[in-house]
């Protein structure tokens with residue numbers, strides 16, 4: 001409970017005995033420290049964003065495919081939304097499912113690491129982080145092998161007649177599995193951090209005040225770990241919604257997500273630039289709106 | 305009332321029977337026997353690390369004893385879970401639920417027990433500890449003293465059979481601590497619950513409790529009314545932990561009626577037999593500093609006096625403390641109340657006689673190391 005440290009008048013040290021000159025001399029320092037970060041953001045985020053927005057409003061020169069002129073043409077957005085609505089839907093659905101499954105896997109894991117692991121804790125932590133030592137693409141390719149028709153999973157399921165379509169790859173299940181796998185650490189780590197930080201005495205207080213194990217979890221432990229859950233779901237959902245690697249390597253044409261469409265509009269369709277830019281912007285706006293609503297709902301209010 | 309299955313309705317005195325708790329090969333609580341009468345204000349006093357918190361946690365059910373039994377009245381509660389016991393704890397760090405408002409913190413216990421009036425009860429209890437105006441806030445928005453009151457209310461609202469307080473005032477500054485001591489005592493009298501108050505502050509234990517148990521190395525050294533503990537300590541540890549004592553190691557040499565005669569560093573001293581907790585061989589002889597008089601001239605009478613040299617004089621307003629070096633090299637401390645119009649004007653280096661009424665003297669088993677440890681723990 002870091003809150004105790006600045007809890008108020010009772011234990012506070014007398015304030016205001018710092019010489020005023022020193023205060024003044026120091027006040028510009030934080031802003032100076034902000035400069036490199038601000039410059040970085042300006043050059044590598046704000047400028048490309050403005051550029052992307054202007055591209056999304058361009059129109060094509062009639063008769064010259066691949067040539068554009070500056071314009072305020074919102075029809076790109078219209079075509080982005082109407083032509084690619086299924087891909088948008090899939091992106092949000094797959095990302096939502098992956099976030100849900102990642103949460104279901106991550107919470108018990110993080111809980112075990114924080115409270116039950118003892119001396120295994122660091123080994124478990126390393127195991128969670130270890131996949132980052134190989135490339136994202138390679139790991140996804142590896143999953144294609146694991147889930148392939150001749151691979152152990154599909155062949156076992158087939159032998160037991162438990163796989164209706166006959167294969168796992170090229171289905172939405174494989175895409176969701178891949179997304180879940182790839183973003184799992186981003187869910188585990190923030191939840192683990194918030195559970196680890198939780199004061200064990202507070203959890204004991206739940207038991208002391210007539211709450212049994214499950215009630216204590218529901219009314220004390222889980223609410224105390226909500227900041228971690230919130231961070232974890234955002235860190236999983238946002239990149240998963242924009243991802244195209246999993247759908248590309250593990251999915252089929254009918255599992256394409258927005259990321260795949262943007263990629264092909266940019267690199268494979270002549271004259272696709274404005275639509276790709278409009279798609280990117282729409283995705284960004286959608287995610288921002290959803291995150292805003294989500295954080296407003298769960299970030300300030302606690303689940304009791 | 306819908307209660308947890310397994311909840312034990314028990315009333316009566318709290319009893320610990322031969323309770324032992326070991327962590328690995330370290331014994332934190334060693335064969336403890338204790339009876340806390342129902343409705344009493346009981347203080348568990350001891351230096352840091354002596355096993356106070358561990359004892360409380362075994363009563364609360366947060367820790368299970370390695371051996372022994374915990375009972376409330378005739379109901380054995382050993383082995384039951386914390387939520388099954390009619391016992392609540394005020395944690396040393398308060399341990400308020402950070403995500404709940406003050407009102408919901410206090411209503412937590414009653415709600416778990418299915419009380420429909422949980423919120424009204426919470427408000428009532430917050431008023432009792434005088435923080436009802438903070439009910440809508442979160443714990444992080446409260447000062448240390450306010451959090452302390454909320455922690456007390458959160459336990460008190462359940463009207464437990466036994467309320468455990470683990471150094472509840474330890475983190476507060478001196479002034480607030482004194483104020484809350486008075487208030488805690490008032491509340492206990494008002495609600496009439498059994499309070500077990502853990503502290504390492506002997507003054508706090510003495511002023512608040514009906515009964516004080518002095519704990520050291522996982523054992524209870526002595527237990528009793530504060531005045532009795534102070535008047536007649538039974539071990540060298542208690543002699544120096546509960547107040548200070550002038551102690552000297554000596555040998556029992558004789559009996560004289562109902563007194564014991566001991567030779568302490570070359571001086572013969574008398575101790576009433578009733579005040580002798582050690583009667584043979586090597587013993588420690590003691591007198592409380594305020595029972596010792598400092599005189600310019602040799603006193604006439606019983607012969608319980610020694611000549612020495614003033615080492616230091618410190619004036620504290622109500623009293624003056626003199627440190628006197630005796631011929632044997634030991635330093636005694638004497639408090640003289642500043643009653644007289646003409647104070648004895650003593651300076652370091654002056655020769656003085658120190659004298660005491662032998663009815664105030666006592667003996668305890670010789671244990672210099674523990675006497676030293678106690679003196680350091682309270683310094």
Ligand SMILES: Nc1ncnc2c1ncn2[C@@H]1O[C@H](COP(=O)(O)OP(=O)(O)O)[C@@H](O)[C@H]1O
Nearest residue numbers: 327330332350351352353354355356357358359
């Ligand atoms: N869970 C534990 N594991 C190992 N040792 C412990 C544990 N809890 C307490 N101890 C040890 O037991 C002793 C008594 O601790 P405690 O009851 O907290 O003392 P107090 O509250 O009197 O300061 C200490 O030496 C402490 O290090």
Ligand SMILES: [Mg+2]
Nearest residue numbers: 356357396470
């Ligand atoms: Mg303690």
